[in-house]
Amino acid sequence: MLKAAVICVLIFYLACFLFDLWLLGDVTMLSAVLRFGVMLPIAIGLLVYIAGNHPIEKKEIAAILVALLANVCWCAILVSSSSPGVLTYFYAAATFQMAITIAAASPFRPALRASIFTFCLNYSAIWFLQGASPSYVIQHLAVYMPTVLMTLLVSYQLEVEALTSHLQMQENEALKRELSRQNKDLARLSVTDPLTRLANRRGTEMELMRLATEVPDEARRVVLLVADVDHFKAYNDAYGHGAGDECLKRVARAMRRALPMEAHLARHGGEEFLAILSDADADMAPTLAESLRRAVRQLGIAHGFTGDRNTYVTISVGAVSGRIQSEGDFERLLDLADRALYAAKADGRNTWRVSLDEDEARVVA
Template sequence: MLRMAVISVFIFYLCCFLFDLWVLGDVTVISAVLRFGVVAPVTGGLLFYLAGEHPIAHKEVAAILVALFAQVCWSIIVVSSHNPAVLGYYYAACTFQMAITIAAASPFRPSLHASIFTFCLTYWVIWLLEGATPLYALQHLSVYLPTMSMTLLVCYQLEAEAVASYLQQQENELLKRELSRQNKDLARLSVTDPLTRLSNRRGTEMELMRLTTEAKSEAERVVLLVADVDNFKAYNDAYGHGAGDECLKRVARAMRRALPIEAHFARHGGEEFLAILSGTEAEIAASVAESLRRAVRQLGIGHDHTGDRNRHVTVSIGAACGAVRSSADYERLLEAADRALYAAKGDGRNSWRVFEGDEVERVVA
């Protein structure tokens, strides 16, 4: 915008050469030299400076300085004329006031300083004009002062509006970022179990969608494990729901640490957890299941109401392996893992089983 303003004012300044020829006539040479030979190269240097990587405040000051320099050159032109029409022509000094306050769209403070300089230059040069009198100076002042006051007021209003617009834009950006953050938090909370901070069923559905749409190569080799806390109802009844919640959180953290970092791990419901290892060979299902079982047993959480000789919180785990190309494949794999889990439960708990085909591999820890 500043560059376009400079170009527009510069073109107008050069066109004023025609007014010099028409109104004055006796300053043709000096007008051509100053406008085209001096101001034009300086303006070209200004445009080159504006195209560079400089602070915008410096560019604005540079534009005002060039405008003031152009006024000095114009003052030399009118002072050099002996034509009586120069007194009428000198009212054009108001155009420089408008150029530095409105056309250049400069900040108010630099415009105010430039206006003071322009005012002093104008009413110093006015006494050098041929035929100038105090009455003429007063008449000129009666036109110039309102112009100066109104253009400075407009400049101030434009700057105030620009600042208000900028602040509003910044506030809108802050609101957008805050809204985006809250949306992300809501999206995260919608797939997060509030107790264990693991994924919930919705999070598992999103992982399933990812496998069936974006990671089809990984979906060809999936290990699914279902883990259930043994005798958890008895633990809850004996120690209270607060202790039960704390137990679930500790169990969830232990199993999460025992799983590979890329594995999807979720609370499947109640005291049941689910792990999905995509792009994983079936051979590691047993070792992963054993790692989960051992991680929970090593917590050493006491449980005196198991109904058997085991007096600690343990988990039973069922695992199944296969491809998950659709939700139907996932349901079949989940059903197979549940069958393996029931087999582990039926064999005394604190153990794991891997479902393979129509058989459940029996492995007791």
């Protein structure tokens, strides 16, 4: 916009040479030298500067300075003329005011300083015009001052609008960032169990999707473990739901610490948890299952209502190893892990079992 404004003002300034020929025939040579020999090269340099990588504030100030220099040259042309038409022509001084404050779209404070300079320049030169008188100066002021006030008002309004637009844009960006943060929080909450802070079933679905799409084929061999808190209903009924919730949170933290960092651990429902470790060999299943069992037992949470020899909160774990390439693969492995879990429950709980053969669903200790 600044570049377009400078080009328009330059064309108008050079076109005024025709008025010089018409009204000021005695200074046409001076006019040609100042307009085409001085201002035209300077204006071209200004356009090159505007096209460069410079701060917009400096570009605006440069445009104002060139406009002020053009005003100086114009005053020199009129002061040098003895033509009677110079008094009529000098009313065009208001155009420099408009060029400074509107065409250059400059900030208000630089425009105000430039307006004061232009005013002082023009009303210093006016006394040297051929035929100038106090009454003429007063008449000129009656035309010039409204132009000054109106253009300064426009400059101020433009700056206020620009500042308001900038602040609105900053506010919109802040709202976008806040909305993005809230969306991320909502997305995280949608896959997180609110009690244990582990993944929920939706989180497990996203992990399965990641395994199916992002993980290389050779890394899709997984160990899947299903853990269930033993006699949890009896614990909940005896100690209350608050104690039951706290128990689940402690069990979840213990299992999270017992598993590798890259393992996916989720609350599968109620007191049941599910873990998936990708790129894992079958011989890792017993080790991982035992790590979970031991971690929970070492919590030492008293449970006097188990109805068996265990007097602490424990878990039973079912494990299986296989390849996950689709949701059907996961369901088959989950079924095998559940069978191993039931076998662990049947063998007295506080233990683990591993399903080794997917065809025969053999379960071994």
